[in-house]
Every structure is written in C-alpha cells, then in structure tokens.
Amino acid sequence: MVKLTERQSDALSELINIAFARTGAALSELTGHRVLLNPPEVAVYQTIELRPALAKFVPGDVASIHQVFAGPVAGDALLLLNYDGAVHLTDLLTDGHNPSAYLDESAREVLTEVGNILLNACLGMFGNLLNVHVTFSVPRLHLETLDELLASLTEGKTELHYAVVVYTAFQLRDSSVKGFLVIVLSVASLDRLIQEVDAWEAQQSR
C-alpha cells in the first residue's frame, strides 16, 4: 500500500465526499428516495495488491461498472459491488420492481446508470481539480469473478499502476449496500493527482 500522509488522505476523502454528495443528490432525485453515500475511506494500493485488499469484501461474483477515461490523466474507473449487493441495490432503487435474486437486463441498465453517475461525479471532480479535460468511454457492466476483473485491469499494462480504492456504502430506505470505487492510474497520473490534492489542501487551509 502506498502511504498517503494523513493530510493527503483527509484531503482526498474530502474531495471524493463532495462528488459523493452530488451522486447522492442525483440518485435521490432520480428515485424519489433519500440516497446517501457513507463518507469515503480512501487507500492507495499497487494494482498487484488489490486482490487481498478486495477479496474479503467481495468474496463471490463481482458486478462492476467500468469506464475508461483518457486525456492528460488516463486510467480505469470502476464501481464494484458484490452480486447480492448489486441485486439489492437495484431492488431498492426501483422500488422492488425487480425482487428476483438475479440481475436481468433492466436491472443491469439501472446499475450501469448508477455507476455512471458516481464515476462521472468523481472523475469530473478530479478533472476540475487537475484542470484537465478527460474523455470517457461508454460505461459497461461486467459480471465476473474478482480474479477475472483484476486480470482485465492489469492486462497489457507493463508499467507500475496504482489504484485509489474508495470504500463506501449506499444508504437508502433503511438499507445499506457496500461498494467500492476503484480508480486505476499510472504512476505519473497518481503523482500528478497527489500533487494537486496537496495544492488544494494547502489552498483550503490558507
């Protein structure tokens, strides 16, 4: 795990929390239910360390909403939910219109939209912070094992990559669904992000 200083970690959490608040508000409006995202817990890992870090939270199949972003800062952004969590979240968001134990096409679409809102909020916030224009791919939903997912993230990447892992939970209708936001970046992109976080933090405390 890459050690962020306490100040860096706090600043990054605060920035992501702003994006989360926006996501919560958007989902609340969309569903007519109050949706909150728990204050994020942020950690940075090398991609090869991701497996042990995530395995205990997502033991079975993983539902991931994946968007590739490109530009001066490039990488992969994902929202990860375990399968049951994905089913539960869809059920909560659609007022139980999908009370089955599996994800049909409509349920997958809902998850894709939710992931899209969250990833856009976070990446948009990073883009503004870094003052760079980032372009996004169309979001895709995958259902696979954690190993398959991690293999697809590291495939074809020879240089060292890092992952900003943000742990949170969606709170709605007296229920809670745990999830992870994972942003995979190159060393250079991560360095640049941390520099900007430092600058933002300095500006805030001025």
Added chain:
Amino acid sequence: MTSRSKGFGEAPEPMKETSSKATLLNAAVLHWMHDLAAQGIVTTDNELNVVEWNHWMEEHTGKRANEVIGKNLLELFPELAERRLDRNYKWALEGQVRVLSQALHGYLIEMPAVSGEYGQASMQQAVRISPLSHADRVIGTLTIIDDVTERVAREAELQAQVEDRSRLLSSEKLARSEAERANRLKDEFLATISHELRNPLNAILGWAHMMRVGNLTPANAERAVETIYRNAKSQAQLVADLLDVSRIISGKLRLDVRTIDFIPIVNAAIDSVRPAVDAKGIRLHTILDPAAGPIYGDADRLQQIVWNLLTNAVKFTPTGGRIQVKVQRLDSHIEIVVSDSGVGISEEFLPYVFDRFRQADASYTRVHGGLGLGLSIVRQLVGLHGGTVSVHSEGEGKGATFTITLPLVGLISNEGEADSVQQPPNDEILSFDGLPSLEGVKVLVVDDEADTRELIREVLKGCGSEVITSCSATEALEALEQHKPDILITDLGMPGEDGYSLIEKIRSLPPDRGGDIPAAALTAYARAEDRMRVLRSGFQFHLPKPVDSAELVTVVASLAGRAYKT
C-alpha cells in the same frame, strides 16, 4: 489555393486513394446510420441544435428530419427540461457520457409503442448520450435510443413466472406437509389399533391355550371363559367402531329413521354405563326433562351417540368424580349436555377433539385406551341427524362439557339397549412339556394390565419359576430391591412411567442392586422401529404381544442361561 488544400491535392496516389476510400466509407456509414439503423440516432451541435435525425426517429416520432434539423432539441421537446433530463445534455457538453436506464426513466422522448401487445402505451427506451469531441473540444452530442419495450415485457413475464413458481412451490410444500401430517396420524392410528387389538387378543390366546392344555380347575376354567368373552367383546366393539367409521367415510351408513322419544334412549345409555360408573365410584347426576319431546332419528344410532359421550366421560373421569347428564327442550331443539369433572381438554387439542384417529395423548405412556374414534363417530352421527355437537373445557384437569342439539318433531317413542362391564382377573397354574425348566428362576413381571400380568405369571409358574408381579414402574423398582429377581419382563406402554423409563433407571443402578438384570420388553407396539428402540434402550429381548407361552418361557430360560429340557 491554401497550403492545406494544396497539401491534400499533392498527396501521393495510393494515399489519395485510401483517403477518398475512407471518405466514401464514412459517408456510407452515415448513410447506414440514417437509413438502416434499428436504433434512434440524434446528433446535435454544441448548442443542441439538431444535426442528424435518422429514419428510425422519423418513423417513431412522426417528425420528419427536415422539420427538426437546425432546431434546438430542448425547444423541440420541452418535456426534457420539465423532466429534468436536459441536464444530461449539459453534462454531455462537459464531456460526460450519460446512461439513462428504462427502469428509472421509462423513456427520453415519448413515442408510441410499436404495438400494444406488450401492455405499454409508450415505447420503453434505454438511452446513451455522449459528447462528440474534436481536438479536446466538445463540438456536439450523440444520442442513441434503443426500443426495449419487448424486453421489459419479457422480463416482467419471467418475473411473474418466477413468482408463480415460488408460490406454487410454497403451496406444494404446504400440501406435502399436510399429507405428511395425515400420514403420521395414520401411522399413529395403526400403532394404536395394533395395540388395542392385540391387548385383548393376548388374554384370549393365553387363556385359550391354557384351556387347551386342559389342567385348569373348574373355577378357573370359568374365569378363563369370562376373560375370553370380555376381551372378545371389547375387540368386537373396536371392530364395530372401525366399521362405522368406514361406513361413514364411504357414505354407506344408513339411518333407520322414525319419530322417537329421546328420554328412554338416554336412560338406556345411562343404564349400560351404570356398572362402570359404580365401579369407579363416580356420582352420576341426571336432569331429564320429560317434556323434551319426540325427535326424528335412528334410535340405535342416537343411543350410540349418548353412549359414546357417556363412556368417554367415564373413561376420563377419575375415581370419585362427577358426571352430569342433562336433557332439555330449547325452542325447536332438544339439547343433551354431558359434563364431567375429568381430566379436561387442553386448549391446543380442543379444535381436534372430533377428528378421526386423534387422541390428546398418543404416547406410550397414555393412560386411556381406545382408538380415538368415538367422538368422531358422534360428530358424524349427530350431523346425519341434522344436529350439532360442541365441546367446552376450561383446560386440563378442569373437566369437559359436550353439548348436542337435535331438531324436534313427531310424537312416537323407541328404545335401544347397551352393554359393557369390567371384571377382575384370576389366578391359575399350568405346566408345559418340552419347555426348559425355570426351577429356581425368580422373574419380576411388570404390566399395568392385570390380565396380561396373571397370564404371564401362570405360564412362568407352570415351568417352575418364582414370579413377582408389579403393576407400575415404581412398584417394580421396589420389588427389584426387595426380591432381587433374576429376570425382568416388563410391558412398555404403561400409564405414568413407561417401560423405557424403568429400564433406564434400572440400568443406572449398580450390579449388586439389580442394575444388570437380564430384561425382556413385552409390548403390543410391534413395529420394527419399536423393536430397535427396545434393544437400544437396554433390553435383551423384545416380546411382541400377544405373547406365545412357549416363546415367553424360552426367552426367560435364555435370559437365565437355561437350556431346553432333554
């Protein structure tokens, strides 16, 4: 000519060819998207003015491309802003890709569903809105609309099927558990019936065997005949009850209906249970309204009804208890109330009192015999007479009250008759040739039924054994201490403490107090699982009732380590 156009103009031949091919291809792609795509495709510039409106859009919205091109999308469709969907275009212009799911939005632009067969008036849509960028700048937006109406309908159908299936599954489960319950009741009933039929058979066969051997004194021979007669009669009653139930179930029960006076019928029933009432020292109080009036019914069956209720009351009322029979006229009905100060009925069992094959106590330790058919027969017969029967009890130990109402008519009377008495057993000595001698073997026989106890005593005494008898587990434990018997023969189903509990207690005793006494279990419950349970609980042998004298002697000899006489 600008340098740029000149540059293009001066391109080498192959490149020029490729480039013009690519241009042609791009044009073809655009053409395909416009004319042939099975999705709605809309592009706008960065001010959201429509640039492309494909044929699919024309077909489904009814708006021709030339009506919309150049016009602002949000002005063309003001409901986009009303539904706050315009923000998605704002975000697209900021470079974000937006996904709009059918489940959360229904549709982006309202269009009629292609056909009404999916139960949707509006086409259900899944939408992607993407920025179109050039050189790091967003220059427009691209909207792609998929018609998912059919998919949504299919998913709903699947969902309904899944729900149906799970409903079906749970109702199937319910039916299965109901069938299992009925099956269990039937098993319990069979075990009970085997017990109830074997018990009298035991005495009948035993005494008959002794009569055949022929060394009974005249007095004991008379006792033997009485015992056989009494037990055969009780068996006949069981069989009659069973036949009644069978007739009722198959709808073959015929009533010999006449106008009859009810009071004499009640009196006849009372007379028939009087000996049993007297034997138990029960006080029987009757309040019979002579003006109760004639009813229309089958005299024999009506007497059977009253007799069943009375024998039930006698059975469940302890010595010194009280039974009251009251007959009175109530409007157009006659009411018969039989109340007792007996064991009462628990609240849980109350709803099942009139069920066939149901007894509150189906355990081995049950105190009261019978098949649990009497009250079921009462209900059926009362029903056939157009009446009702109900039961009331304040709970266990608080007595029970049965109330029957029967409709009144006519003015002629009729009577029936009754039976049933209990008598004490007797003693006798006999011997068996060819069987092992049990000389000097002290046997403790435990059974709550005097007839069986006496029979076994006679058989074993006949082979020279010394026999001590006990009628309960408690008495047996005392006898074990006092008489130090060599062998134990015990019944399993006894009131209070049963044979299993007795052997458990004995096996926990040290050897010098009889803890390892060889033991055989005697029972009318003769199923395989009963035998297994017997052997597991510390008995060496299982003797099914009715017991065969030779088998009994052989088992005792074997337990005592004796061989056959040569």
